[in-house]
Amino acid sequence: MPPLIAPLKGMHAGRAFGLLAFVFLLAFGVAVVQLALDQQRVIDVTSRLQEQTVPEIIRYQRLARNLEQIRQEGERIFAVSTQAARQQSLFVVTLIASHPSVLEHPESSRLAREAERFLGEVVRQAAGGEARLDAYHAEWQRLAARLDNQIDDVSIQGTNLASTDLKVATSAMNLARYKLMLVLVLVGLFLLAFIILVRRHLIYPLQRIDQALSTLSTEQPAPQFGSSRMLEIQAVEQSIREHHALLIQNDETRQELEQLANKDGLTGLMNRRHFMQVAELELQRAQRYRRPVTVAMADLDAFKKLNDTYGHAAGDLVLRIFADLVHAAMRQSDLVCRYGGEEFAFLFPEVTPEEASRLAERLRASLAGWDIALPDGRAVRVTVSMGLADASECPIEIALKRADDALYEAKRLGRNRVELAPGGRPA
């Protein structure tokens, strides 16, 4: 069992999926907050870049420009020929070297002061004769070179201010990118887990339930399901098993009711109503296909006397034994019913009256030779009279009437015999 799924055992499906959704939302929410924080970091850095760093970079650029101005004014002091022009340049150098924009950068300020002092000395010396300037020019060249280097350094320092902010922004963006990828993986994993759970715990069980329902019948054994982990699925599966048991119970009840409705309670033979329905159908079939069919009426001889002599229990016993003999003697396709009292009706499909009379005779003979043991130890013999008639060309009621007439004839001729209605010969 996967460890992720094990805790879900015995949990309602709704709660299980709700829990998963909650965990997903929690994880996704945390990731989104993290991304938002990274985004805020980038916004803060870019804002700082705009509000603070860029002005600072511009300030460095202006400082570089002022240092460059000192260098240019120094060159001018050596280049011009008038002392007034030199003093003017020195004045500008003094102002720049004292300007707050230079003073606030210690290295630049030291160098600017050094240049100011040096150029001040140069201007003073120049007042005594321009020839003296040459002695200072080489040193000025070195100082100017240092100014150039300082200008470059200041420019680079200014540019590097942005690097820090950009590094922070890049770092935040990289982090955000990794987190975004992590979120995507997280979403993918949760979707995968969700699909697996849905397939394993909902779709597959529902498919099994669908299959079980489509084949559910009393002929099939009770459906077997795997052990589902979701209570709802377990409940549905249990309901299907109970439904199947109910189907079987209903079928058994139906069969019992059918028996009660169609059979004679004493003998177990068909009752007259059911016999007439089935015989009617059988007769129609035989007449449609022009097949032979014969009906018969039978009556136990002197049955009233037997009842009077041995009691109704003995009479009932005789009726049941006769029914058993009928079952034993008749073909499976033959129909027989207790027509009323000690009277019985028969229908022999695919049999001519002549052939049927042989079956009837065998039945009559069986009964006539049977010693029926009564519960009190005595034994009785019972005979039966039967009348047969061809039913292949007339309705069942008429055929039975003719068979009954033949039965009456058998009674009249002495009982315990089989008579064929006119139109057929006795066996």
Place this chain on the structure above:
Amino acid sequence: MLRGLLLVLLLCTLPAGQDGGASRAASSEALRVLVLDDAPPMSYRDASGQLTGFSVEIARALCREIGATCLFDVKALGQAVQTVAEGRADLAAVGIFDKPEQYSKLLLSKPYYRSLSLWLARPDIEPGAAGVLAAVVSGSAQERYARQRGWSVHAVRSAGAVREALTAGTVQAALVPMESALDMQKNRSFRHLGLTPTVYSSAELSGEAMIGISPLRPALREEIDGALDRIKRNGTYDRINSRFLPFRVS
């Protein structure tokens, strides 16, 4: 790709700051801006009589940036500060370094340039020495500084008047801002005086110059500050700086 993303993020964060001023601009009414006309190179009239100079052009650039129509008016330094402090004008681009106590309600913008003060005199004349009369601009930080220290002071209306007082020998020295000294250096008569500049770096005399804003227009200060940041970033400020001054003053 990452740089592109950063650029997009940068661009996304810019508009709020960039367009704010212009959108408000349209502020209906015109702004009354007070400037000097006798303090070159910061504020003066050119050959055609038009007001110009570093402070004037910065003020014009700020007006353009916030989209306002600005009407320039000329006042002496002390009057300009007082007029704006009383709300009778909106801006004073006259290089205010500190706020006089009596104008405590005056609003000040972010600094728009940094300056220092110079003592102009022969090398043997010490500031505050007995019998030394120093010229200052009336209403300036230099005047307040000198008077607080009990110096003999000759207050004049403008930097031009300071130069005239020096060349005429009315005064032996002057305490002036560096911009005025720069302009004086262009004058041959002044140069012939052979005065030595001494830098005064005390807090009262050097530092940051601001634009005075009417206390009745507090929202205007935020607009002016934002516009100042923008013109410093977009190069407008440096072009004006190069036009009027030999070095960067911010």
